[in-house]
Amino acid sequence: MQTKNSHFPFMKFKWLYLGFSLLLIIPGLFSLIFYGLKLSIDFTGGTLLEIQSQSPIDEGKLKEISHSQNIDIVSLQTSAENTYIIRSKEISQEQNEKFKTGLSQIGQEVTEKRFETVGPVIGSELTRKSFLAVIVASVFIVVYISWSFREIPKPYSPWKFGASAVIALLHDVVILTGLFSILGHFYGVEIDALFITAVLTVIGFSVHDTIVVFDRVRENLPRMLKMPFEQVVDYSLTETLARSLNTSVGVILTLTALLLFGGETIRWFIVALLVGIISGTYSSIFNASPILVLWESKKNHLK
Numbered sequence: 001m002q003t004k005n006s007h008f009p010f011m012k013f014k015w016l017y018l019g020f021s022l023l024l025i026i027p028g029l030f031s032l033i034f035y036g037l038k039l040s041i042d043f044t045g046g047t048l049l050e051i052q053s054q055s056p057i058d059e060g061k062l063k064e065i066s067h068s069q070n071i072d073i074v075s076l077q078t079s080a081e082n083t084y085i086i087r088s089k090e091i092s093q094e095q096n097e098k099f100k101t102g103l104s105q106i107g108q109e110v111t112e113k114r115f116e117t118v119g120p121v122i123g124s125e126l127t128r129k130s131f132l133a134v135i136v137a138s139v140f141i142v143v144y145i146s147w148s149f150r151e152i153p154k155p156y157s158p159w160k161f162g163a164s165a166v167i168a169l170l171h172d173v174v175i176l177t178g179l180f181s182i183l184g185h186f187y188g189v190e191i192d193a194l195f196i197t198a199v200l201t202v203i204g205f206s207v208h209d210t211i212v213v214f215d216r217v218r219e220n221l222p223r224m225l226k227m228p229f230e231q232v233v234d235y236s237l238t239e240t241l242a243r244s245l246n247t248s249v250g251v252i253l254t255l256t257a258l259l260l261f262g263g264e265t266i267r268w269f270i271v272a273l274l275v276g277i278i279s280g281t282y283s284s285i286f287n288a289s290p291i292l293v294l295w296e297s298k299k300n301h302l303k
Contacts (some may be wrong), residue, residue, distance in 0.1 A: 007238040014290035019289055021171055025278075028156050028178010031185060037177065038184030040192035041087055043127045046074065049086045049096060050114035056082055057108050063100040069093060075188060079264045083113070087190075090117055106184040130196045134173065137200060138166045141207050145214070152218050153225065160295050168288035169206040172279040173199055177248050179275055180268075194269040202276030204249075209244050209284035214292075216240050229296050233289050241285065248281040 041048055059076060066073050066088070077085040091099075098114055103110050145162035152158055176199060183189035216236040224232045255274045262270055 007231075007235045010234050010237045010286075011290060011293050014293060016102060017286035017290055021283070025171065025174055028175055028181060029046065033183040034180055034204060035181055035185040037181050037191045038188065039127075040190035041074075041116070042193045043124075043191065045119050045124075046090050046117070046223050047091045047096075048114065048116045049088070049099075049110055049112070050083065051100070051103075051110040052081065052083045053103075053108050053110045054082065055108070057084060057103070057110075058099075061106060062086075062103070065106070066099060069095065069099055069102060075107060075190075077188070083264070089137065090119065130185070133196070133200060134203070137203055138170070141169070142166050145207075145211065147231050148211075149214070149218055153221050156229070156296065158222065160292060161218075164288050164295065165210040165214065167291055168210055168283040169280070170205050171283045172276055174203055175279045176202060176272060176276050178203060180272065186222040189268055194266070195272055198269055198272035198276060202280055205277055206280030206284055209247070209280060210288045212244060213237060213240050213284060217292075218291075228278055229295050233293055237285060237289060244281065244285060248277060251277050 001070060059078075062076070062084070063073060066086075071091055072089040073086055074089065075087045077087075079085065093115070096112075100110055100112065142159065142162035144163075145165055146159040149158035149161045152161075180191060180195065184191065213236060216234055216239055220232050220236050224235070252274065253268055255277065259267065259270045259274060
């Protein structure tokens with residue numbers, strides 16, 4: 001057996017890590033159950049119109065003009081430099097031009113920055129494919145990790161490595177969607193196609209970080225067969241911790257810069273990535289490994 005350097009007893013506090021994760025998940029789950037997600041027109045269908053005026057527009061007059069033209073505004077968001085993002089039920093290009101003409105008649109010359117229309121059929125199809133993408137990604141991750149770890153020494157099971165990684169990444173998905181459910185209820189933040197992109201990116205990052213730890217466990221197992229599995233995991237986490245944190249901190253700093261200096265249209269996309277990367281870093285270190293250790297300990301206990 002190879003002699004190892006000192007290590008930190010991470011698994012001694014495994015219940016503390018899992019309990020902290022549970023505390024983070026509960027508010028989001030509560031919000032998802034009672035409030036749900038505030039879906040954008042990407043999913044529900046409708047029209048998004050972004051306009052900019054030279055001077056502030058009275059929101060009451062803007063809604064009055066839209067009402068007189070039978071334009072049903074779902075949400076109105078004001079951003080910097082007199083920019084207004086209007087989400088409504090589906091309208092035509094002709095109605096859009098008529099609406100802008102109505103604004104000009106009250107002395108508000110506006111510049112159209114964006115006009116997007118999504119039909120309800122496309123929105124429903126995107127919703128279905130989004131859920132399918134997350135499920136398929138999770139299944140393939142289990143299969144891939146199980147195949148990659150197929151040569152680990154017995155009695156350890158490779159598919160448990162894959163299942164533990166997926167449970168950890170689902171923790172990240174629940175935290176992220178739960179947070180956006182809370183933001184949607186209290187601040188009107190909507191879920192759009194970019195959010196799904198962020199979720200899939202976070203899944204990839206989280207499982208990548210987890211594989212780094214699990215791969216070191218796989219390397220250490222043949223050399224440390226006489227040691228308890230929990231201690232092997234402690235050694236592996238100690239050896240990979242610096243690498244995991246350095247990678248994550250680099251990504252977090254980049255995303256923070258984008259959040260501070262990026263545009264309005266990608267703000268919540270960056271927030272989703274930032275929250276997901278932080279959660280993914282935590283779960284890959286403090287969730288995936290404890291889950292695997294508890295699973296193996298239960299098996300040994302039953303024997």
